[in-house]
Amino acid sequence: MKFQRLTGIAIALLALTVILNLPQAQAQETAAPRITNEEAKTAVDAAEAEARSNGWNLAFVITDAEGTPVYVRRMDGVPTRNYNIAMNKVNTVITSGMDTPDYVAAVDAGQIDEIEGALPYDGGLILRRGGQVVGAFSASGARGNEDAQAVRAGMAAIGL
Numbered sequence: 828m829k830f831q832r833l834t835g836i837a838i839a840l841l842a843l844t845v846i847l848n849l850p851q852a853q854a855q856e857t858a859a860p861r862i863t864n865e866e867a868k869t870a871v872d873a874a875e876a877e878a879r880s881n882g883w884n885l886a887f888v889i890t891d892a893e894g895t896p897v898y899v900r901r902m903d904g905v906p907t908r909n910y911n912i913a914m915n916k917v918n919t920v921i922t923s924g925m926d927t928p929d930y931v932a933a934v935d936a937g938q939i940d941e942i943e944g945a946l947p948y949d950g951g952l953i954l955r956r957g958g959q960v961v962g963a964f965s966a967s968g969a970r971g972n973e974d975a976q977a978v979r980a981g982m983a984a985i986g987l
Contacts, residue, residue, distance in 0.1 A: 860956040862891060866985045867898030874966060874981030875902060885968035885977055886910040892960045894921040902968075909967040915944065916951030916965035924960070927951035928975075950974025954987050961987075 867889040878885045879902075886901045886909040894917065901910055916927055922942050923930040931947040933939045949971030954962040964981060966974040 860959050860961045862889060862897055862954055862956075862962040864897060870964060870981035870985045870987075871898055871900050872981075873984030874964075874977040875900065877977045877980035878902065878966070878969070881969075881973065881976075883969040883973055883977065885966045885974065886913045887964070887966050887977075887981075888913040888917050889954075889962060889964045890917045890921060891962045892921070894918055894963070897962065905968050912946060912948070912967035913950075913965045915946050916948065916967065917963040919945040920951045920953050920963035920965070924953065926953055927965075927971075948974070950978060952978050952982065954982065956987060 870889060871887045874887055875885070884902045884905050886905045887899065888896055888910070889898045890896050896914075896917075899910070901907075919927055919930055919942055922945075923933075923939070925933065927947070928949045930939075930942075930945065934941050934947075948967075950967060950973075951963060951965040952975065953960060954964055964978050966977045968974065969977075
């Protein structure tokens with residue numbers, strides 16, 4: 828009987844400890860760096876300005892670190908195909924953990940296996956804050972290096 832009582836007290840104390848630490852655990856979970864919608868909009872605005880100044884029509888995609896789209900924009904006249912390519916680029920970046928040109932180089936060097944469905948085009952870049960991945964940013968519609976140039980302009984606008 829005494830053992831059961833002590834066990835019950837121990838379980839109650841354990842439950843109380845978990846409950847009291849739950850807000851702290853939730854705060855740590857939400858404290859992870861993220862790309863905000865406002866940052867994503869600012870980045871795409873700058874990338875689009877770079878594209879317009881060079882006469883490129885692009886589709887843009889920014890995702891979070893899990894690959895879920897945070898912000899998507901297709902400039903007027905950009906075919907759906909370019910949106911699909913931009914999505915493929917960010918998926919490649921998130922899955923590989925590398926910018927698309929680095930992924931292609933690693934596959935070509937035999938360092939990693941090819942990701943099924945990945946496209947070997949420049950223009951997909953990883954977003955890091957404080958060394959931690961916060962997402963991916965891609966563009967499609969011009970040559971790969973031009974897509975990347977627009978993406979880098981967007982990244983610079985938000986300090987990444």
